[in-house]
Amino acid sequence: MSLRIEAAQLGHLLEVIRNAGYDLLxxxxxxxxxxxxxxxxxxxxxxxxxxxxxxxLYRLRTQASPSYFGFSAPAQTFRRFLQPPTQTIFWASxxxxxxxxxxxxxxxxxxxxxxxxxxxxDLAAIGVHDVVFGCDPNPQRPAADPLIKDQxxxxxxxxxxxxxxxxxxxxxTCFCASMNTGPEIEAxxxxxxxxxxxxEHWMLIDAGSEQGDTLLSHLAGRPASEDDLTTRExxxxxxxxSMGRSLDTRNLPQQLARSFDSPAWEDIAERCLxxxxxxxxxxxxxxxxxxxxxxITGRTAIRTQRWDSCFNKEISWLHGGQVRKxxxxxxxxxxxxxxxxxxxxxxxxxxxxxxxxxxxxxxxxDITEEAARxxxxxxxxx
Amino acid sequence: MAVKKxxxxxxxxxxxxxxxxxxxxxDELLTLAQEITIANFAEASRAVLDGPYDLxxxxxxxxxxxxxxxxxxxxxxxxxxxxIGACATAGGIQALRNFADVSEYTRLVYARxxxxxxxxxxTPIAEHVPVDFELRGCPVNKxxxxxxxxxxxxxxxxxxxxxxxxxxxxxxxTVCIMVAKGTPCLGPLTHSGCNALCPTYDRGCFGCYGPQxxxxxxxxTQYWQELGTDPQVMFRLLRNFNPATEPFRSESEKWAPKTxxx
Numbered sequence: 001m002s003l004r005i006e007a008a009q010l011g012h013l014l015e016v017i018r019n020a021g022y023d024l025l026x027x028x029x030x031x032x033x034x035x036x037x038x039x040x041x042x043x044x045x046x047x048x049x050x051x052x053x054x055x056x057l058y059r060l061r062t063q064a065s066p067s068y069f070g071f072s073a074p075a076q077t078f079r080r081f082l083q084p085p086t087q088t089i090f091w092a093s094x095x096x097x098x099x100x101x102x103x104x105x106x107x108x109x110x111x112x113x114x115x116x117x118x119x120x121x122d123l124a125a126i127g128v129h130d131v132v133f134g135c136d137p138n139p140q141r142p143a144a145d146p147l148i149k150d151q152x153x154x155x156x157x158x159x160x161x162x163x164x165x166x167x168x169x170x171x172x173t174c175f176c177a178s179m180n181t182g183p184e185i186e187a188x189x190x191x192x193x194x195x196x197x198x199x200e201h202w203m204l205i206d207a208g209s210e211q212g213d214t215l216l217s218h219l220a221g222r223p224a225s226e227d228d229l230t231t232r233e234x235x236x237x238x239x240x241x242s243m244g245r246s247l248d249t250r251n252l253p254q255q256l257a258r259s260f261d262s263p264a265w266e267d268i269a270e271r272c273l274x275x276x277x278x279x280x281x282x283x284x285x286x287x288x289x290x291x292x293x294x295x296i297t298g299r300t301a302i303r304t305q306r307w308d309s310c311f312n313k314e315i316s317w318l319h320g321g322q323v324r325k326x327x328x329x330x331x332x333x334x335x336x337x338x339x340x341x342x343x344x345x346x347x348x349x350x351x352x353x354x355x356x357x358x359x360x361x362x363x364x365x366d367i368t369e370e371a372a373r374x375x376x377x378x379x380x381x382x
Numbered sequence: 383m384a385v386k387k388x389x390x391x392x393x394x395x396x397x398x399x400x401x402x403x404x405x406x407x408x409d410e411l412l413t414l415a416q417e418i419t420i421a422n423f424a425e426a427s428r429a430v431l432d433g434p435y436d437l438x439x440x441x442x443x444x445x446x447x448x449x450x451x452x453x454x455x456x457x458x459x460x461x462x463x464x465x466i467g468a469c470a471t472a473g474g475i476q477a478l479r480n481f482a483d484v485s486e487y488t489r490l491v492y493a494r495x496x497x498x499x500x501x502x503x504x505t506p507i508a509e510h511v512p513v514d515f516e517l518r519g520c521p522v523n524k525x526x527x528x529x530x531x532x533x534x535x536x537x538x539x540x541x542x543x544x545x546x547x548x549x550x551x552x553x554x555x556t557v558c559i560m561v562a563k564g565t566p567c568l569g570p571l572t573h574s575g576c577n578a579l580c581p582t583y584d585r586g587c588f589g590c591y592g593p594q595x596x597x598x599x600x601x602x603t604q605y606w607q608e609l610g611t612d613p614q615v616m617f618r619l620l621r622n623f624n625p626a627t628e629p630f631r632s633e634s635e636k637w638a639p640k641t642x643x644x
Contacts, residue, residue, distance in 0.1 A: 031557040031559075031584075032557060032563050033557040035557060056605060058561050075558075076557075273546075273602055274595075275548040275571075276546055276549050276552070277570070280549060280553070292538075293529065293532070293533075294538065296532045297413060309545065312545040313596065314545075327598065362548075362560050362602065363601045363602065363604070
């Protein structure tokens with residue numbers, strides 16, 4: 001059942017969540033962008049702030065609307081809180097050369113996280129990661145090939161509280177409607193918020209879990225009317241129509257699988273800096289590197305996991321050298337994994353349509369344009 | 383306990399800043415001194431032990447004729463030879479001479495230029511002798527330096543990534559200043575190692591660590607133009623601490639000011 005509340009109730013909700021022992025992580029203005037950081041109260045949210053996004057461009061704008069969630073994909077994703085950029089896997093030490101090893105687990109997961117204001121694209125991305133990290137046995141995947149559960153991810157995920165928000169407008173680099181990940185949010189949340197500014201500033205809140213039900217019971221509001229629900233439908237339809245980008249996904253995996261020798265890859269490579277911004281802005285990219293290091297005494301060793309990217313030189317280093325030396329081969333790996341082979345590996349697309357790779361590419365390479373060009377034929381054009 | 387390995391530090395044309403990064407390792411310096419024998423390190427001690435050395439760190443570039451013989455001699459007495467910093471690895475900022483007439487400089491600067499024996503180019507160590515590892519930076523990052531020393535002592539590969547500065551910004555959670563603020567930044571073309579120091583403090587990357595492995599600079603300079611960046615600024619960014627290294631060198635040529643003295 002949906003509850004209709006005054007927008008100001010949101011502050012009370014944050015307080016209730018904080019008092020339940022959660023660390024609040026959500027959108028807030030930092031360094032000229034909406035970042036995902038630790039927040040503590042309603043005033044930390046980017047009220048009245050929206051963003052303008054285009055290829056290689058991001059700018060904040062103030063708007064007359066007092067909405068708290070009136071922006072599109074934030075500069076960062078929630079990935080860093082479930083799979084931190086750097087984490088110690090273990091420590092090993094010994095006092096004397098050849099002596100017994102003492103092992104110690106590196107990262108502790110002792111805090112409960114609450115993600116505030118998770119957009120439809122980012123919620124879908126968490127769903128993708130749940131499959132990748134072996135926490136959700138996706139029925140679309142071959143049962144004979146189960147994925148190993150990532151324990152650190154699993155522990156953080158288990159305690160996670162998700163407060164999702166539906167978008168009242170799409171950004172110009174958004175295409176969640178094409179990827180079937182938005183704008184409506186159907187599942188995977190504890191609470192779902194839809195925000196309205198229409199003379200009044202109000203919200204519809206739905207619970208998607210028992211925890212969500214409990215939280216909802218702390219809020220003062222009234223059951224949503226038929227009109228309220230229709231207003232939501234209309235809002236989502238407007239959002240759907242305002243998508244700045246689209247991607248035709250019919251037969252896309254199959255068509256991309258046939259594009260291996262397309263000259264378009266070399267054309268993209270002339271523009272691509274191989275800087276890895278797309279992969280590290282992406283909410284579903286998950287590649288990491290494992291480093292083993294000894295300290296100067298040789299008595300302590302540390303195994304560290306760090307975010308890596310298919311655009312980096314070392315990631316394809318096998319015995320004898322690099323598999324993917326050229327930028328063309330790296331971009332092809334990234335795009336075809338995201339939109340084609342991801343289906344074979346994880347049973348879904350690896351793209352949720354957030355548009356971050358378009359916005360945060362310093363030279364403005366657009367995945368929707370490149371995919372369309374690759375599937376339209378093999379002719380390279382600029 | 384095994385015999386302690388011998389570490390030696392030698393310099394060529396450089397400012398000594400990279401060597402000083404060793405002294406900056408305040409917390410680890412005593413342990414380092416316990417674990418290895420420091421056979422030569424002029425910034426810390428007058429004591430000099432004869433080679434051979436297990437690990438020789440070379441700072442500075444080759445700029446004089448007598449450097450040729452000296453670097454070969456050092457190579458011969460070193461099991462491993464590692465270059466530290468932009469000078470030793472890429473010729474350094476003094477490689478700006480590679481684009482100019484050095485004899486004119488010496489005439490202008492020195493009363494008796496005939497006393498000065500100098501080469502027309504500043505070149506990296508690896509152009510003259512085989513190098514086992516090149517640590518980038520102007521100056522090097524002290525944590526990376528410690529990692530390199532620790533790795534060579536332990537006979538393992540150093541964990542030094544060759545990815546871009548952008549990777550470090552993203553790991554740190556620094557918002558891209560080029561996309562969000564329009565600040566020209568050399569980060570996408572530049573080798574990591576500084577932990578994205580400048581962009582994190584709202585300055586564009588200066589390229590201290592030299593080019594990363596797969597960059598296509600023309601795409602970036604085109605973007606800078608779209609941001610309205612002065613070609614002079616673009617020229618200076620590319621011709622900075624690693625001016626003679628490709629692809630910074632050839633891209634900088636495109637933006638060189640058209641002056642008669644050039």
